[in-house]
Amino acid sequence: MVNWQDRENPLAGGAEIHLHEIFERLAARGHEVTMLCGGWPGCPPRATLGGIEVHRTGIRQTFALKAWGYYRRHLARRPFDVLVEDINKMPLYTPLWGARHVVACVPHLFGGTAFQELSAPLAAAVWLSERPIPVVYRRTPFQAISESTAEDLAARGLARNQVTVIYPGASCGYYTPDATQRSATPVFAYLGRLKKYKGVDLVIRAFAKVADSRAILEIAGEGDFRPALEQLVASLDLKARVRFLGFVSEADKLALLRRSWATAFASPKEGWGLTNIEASACGTPVVASNSPGIRESVRDGETGFLVPHGDVEARAAAMQRLCASPDLVARL
Numbered sequence: 001m002v003n004w005q006d007r008e009n010p011l012a013g014g015a016e017i018h019l020h021e022i023f024e025r026l027a028a029r030g031h032e033v034t035m036l037c038g039g040w041p042g043c044p045p046r047a048t049l050g051g052i053e054v055h056r057t058g059i060r061q062t063f064a065l066k067a068w069g070y071y072r073r074h075l076a077r078r079p080f081d082v083l084v085e086d087i088n089k090m091p092l093y094t095p096l097w098g099a100r101h102v103v104a105c106v107p108h109l110f111g112g113t114a115f116q117e118l119s120a121p122l123a124a125a126v127w128l129s130e131r132p133i134p135v136v137y138r139r140t141p142f143q144a145i146s147e148s149t150a151e152d153l154a155a156r157g158l159a160r161n162q163v164t165v166i167y168p169g170a171s172c173g174y175y176t177p178d179a180t181q182r183s184a185t186p187v188f189a190y191l192g193r194l195k196k197y198k199g200v201d202l203v204i205r206a207f208a209k210v211a212d213s214r215a216i217l218e219i220a221g222e223g224d225f226r227p228a229l230e231q232l233v234a235s236l237d238l239k240a241r242v243r244f245l246g247f248v249s250e251a252d253k254l255a256l257l258r259r260s261w262a263t264a265f266a267s268p269k270e271g272w273g274l275t276n277i278e279a280s281a282c283g284t285p286v287v288a289s290n291s292p293g294i295r296e297s298v299r300d301g302e303t304g305f306l307v308p309h310g311d312v313e314a315r316a317a318a319m320q321r322l323c324a325s326p327d328l329v330a331r332l
Helices: 014-028 063-075 111-116 120-130 147-155 200-208 226-235 250-259 274-281 312-323 326-331
Strands: 034-039 046-049 052-059 083-086 102-106 142-144 163-165 187-191 216-220 242-246 262-265 286-289 304-307
Touching (some): 014 052, 034 063, 142 147, 187 200, 187 250, 200 216, 200 312, 216 250, 226 242, 250 274, 274 304, 286 312, 304 312
Parallel strands (some): 083 102, 142 163, 187 216, 187 262, 216 242, 286 304
Antiparallel strands (some): 046 052
């Protein structure tokens, strides 16, 4: 398996959790699983995680340059049955590596959204790296995590019957409702990385328009966009009502989902929305952008509300509607 990061990486996110949930189960069933990924400064070059033999080379900025060379020197002679590439940053063109069988797993491709997060040169590099996918991977079976991703791949030139959609799941034995933990006053939550493209600023701007002065917004996660978000909160005079929790444990995450009246998701594009599913499993509504990938993890009017991406007024109206109706919160 080839992926940019493993779950111990400080920059790991949903893509890494998704992969480890699958491949650690395969390892537990007796399959031999080896992972090639990037590392981080000071990390051990080898590790065993959940039965997976992990090889690390380079760091986030250099992994694409070092991956094939490491594979050729250390792994290519091993009798792997299949090489699985998770394409969630930039493609590594593994069909050219000489493996017998290659399968590509795709959460989503960045496309033009890269320009919302990266500098123009880096965004252009990401965008250009995706262009050869239909040619390089033309004989490679794909697994996409949503219909939106499958449609994106087809629009780029891959045959639609080349792509199988397998939705990610949540642990419904762990994420369960507990109405006794729901806050007596409105609590909205964002859980995820604090990156520019995640749209957390839209959530904050919408929350500023919520008339209910009892409501609070709790933001769980870390990222390089946090200082800008904290400045936005201060400029909107919301410091008393918006709390930055930083990185939270799984137990604290569960408690946050259970006490919240709704969670918020505002990305312009995702492969899926795992946090939305986890919130729904806890009986907590979601107010999310009607964006590719995200819209498939929310049933509008049933498990939450979908609002046009970027429409702060519509998002605020949905949040205000929930504040005004605890019964609606309980029903959703």
